Amino acid sequence: MAHPLDTTFQALADPTRRAILTMLLEDDMAVTDVAEPFEMSLAAISKHLTILTRAGLIQQEKRGRVKWCKLDPDALKAASVWMQSFGQFEPVNLDAFERFLETELPPDP
Template sequence: MVEQQTIVLDRVFHALADPTRRAMLKRLASGERRIGELASPFSMSLAAASKHVRVLEQAGLIRRRVEGRAHLCRLNPDPLAAADEWLHFYERFWGQRLDALEEALNAEDGSEGDHHDGR
């Protein structure tokens, strides 16, 4: 189970590492699109766009359906939720560490003030 989650996260973060794929996902957030529509803002070939779509599909971030010759893609947010959960864990982890550091620094500042006042 843990290994499967790791594989899913690896694929999601790999897919999100590319700015073109992130832009494609953003366009899909407003609705279903043909691969040609996803390719058009980037001046790329249909073959290049299809490679990006394949990576997004392998990560589970999009679903593709075929109508005749048209390949229509839509966003699947479930893997993004898993990535968000993973990121949220580390956000809490580092937030707690930074809070503890801030408390320690504030305590140190307070004790230095007391020390300097006593001279």
């Protein structure tokens, strides 16, 4: 069985699936609305949605005869925590950077 992070990153590896997640940041969407901007079949979009669902990144539910997709807000938490462990570098001091630029760049005329 794959580690949950493996499944998450595999789902995120595809640009179509990342685009779908970005769309779902705005609001829940019907599957047909998700498929609309893509030049691929509804069956292909459904496969992408299945992968996102299995990874726990989205949830799908039927409302009447329409299947809806919804972003799971906590889905990327584990991946985010894991990636932050690599952020042990000192943050950029923007004030110091601005002072540096002022000394290096010529003044505006």
